[in-house]
Amino acid sequence: MTQxxxxxxxGSGFIGRYVVRQLAAAGWRVRIAVRDTRKAQFLKPAGDLGQISFIPASVTDPVSVAAAVHGADAVINLVGVLFDVGKRSFKAMHVTGAANVAQAAMIAGAKTLIHMSALGADAKSETAYARSKAEGEAAVRSAFPNATIFRPSVVFGPEDSFFNLYGLVAQVSPFLPFFTNANPHAPEGGGSKFQLVYVGDVATAIVQAVTDARHAGKTYELGGGRVYTMRDVVQIVNRETMRNRKIIGLPYIFALPGAYIGAAVRSLMALVGLPVDLLMFPTTDQLKLLKAGSVLTGNLPGLEAFGIEPTVAETVVPMYLKRFRAIQQNKKLRVAAR
Ligand SMILES: NC(=O)c1ccc[n+]([C@@H]2O[C@H](COP(=O)([O-])OP(=O)(O)OC[C@H]3O[C@@H](n4cnc5c(N)ncnc54)[C@H](OP(=O)(O)O)[C@@H]3O)[C@@H](O)[C@H]2O)c1
Structure with missing residues (x-):
């Protein structure tokens, strides 16, 4: 039987690689559509000979999208950006790109479309990111009404840009700062709250939605089993990197100068064609997102609809934060274990 x-x-992104591996393990032929197929080659061993293929495509180019989805039974769109800069604007990637993929999937006769949005997607949100995700969802629903839409909270896993970013900060800075609106020493001063979700759980839900028609036309919010404050997050990072940094809670106003400088530098980088996500400073839009936090509303079904018991961050994060320890720390642990 043809697969x-x-x-x-x-498919080569942080979440994409887990989806590709799980689809291949479930026996699907997988075609990875990305702009740079060389960067996706590491996924070739995820399948048998010929099971994983690659096609250069950009979601903003309808001709390449149509070629990519030719013959597809299922289409999964995991393209998104964190920075609203130049040609890779929120509008281009989250709205126009999402619509291009949904329309092409419909024309190609795909049975299933999975679209990745984000928790907090809301046409009336204060943040341009969340508004564009809501607009993208609407465009997808109108082109492919039976699409399954996922809204994950912040996703963690070995390649994430959340714990890893803090790991890097712990490596180079004597302080581990977090932002809060309240007195950082007060019980409620731990900063924004996040219902972090494990990348493997997100991929498992997506692969189930691809294969089980009961998920068609539904929207899911994906979050983990525990809500973490930003103080909890930096405490985990401090513990697992064994750096013993001073944790300090700062008012959000302290982050603003970095955001303004970052915006100016990022525009210049985009002008000369450098990747804008190399810069660590959050944008003002990201600061608003950070302030809002990312906790399930409880109004939509979640991981339980897939029978998935959420993976707890503390069981996975230590494995990949180890690399931010001082070399001597790992040596000491090895000696102690002998
Ligand atoms: N990570 C999170 O915590 C999180 C939380 C909530 C929602 N989400 C959403 O989940 C989705 C996946 O996130 P992620 O963290 O896995 O992203 P990621 O690591 O940045 O991966 C993005 C992927 O998209 C590809 N891509 C970028 N621009 C493209 C274009 N124009 N056309 C085709 N492919 C393109 C990239 O490959 P090339 O550069 O080679 O094209 C890469 O494979 C996004 O929609 C994101 O908004 C993520």
């Missing part, structure tokens, strides 16, 4: 074909836009 079914799933086309994964953004």
């Amino acid at each position: 079914k074909l799933a086309v994964v836009f953004g």
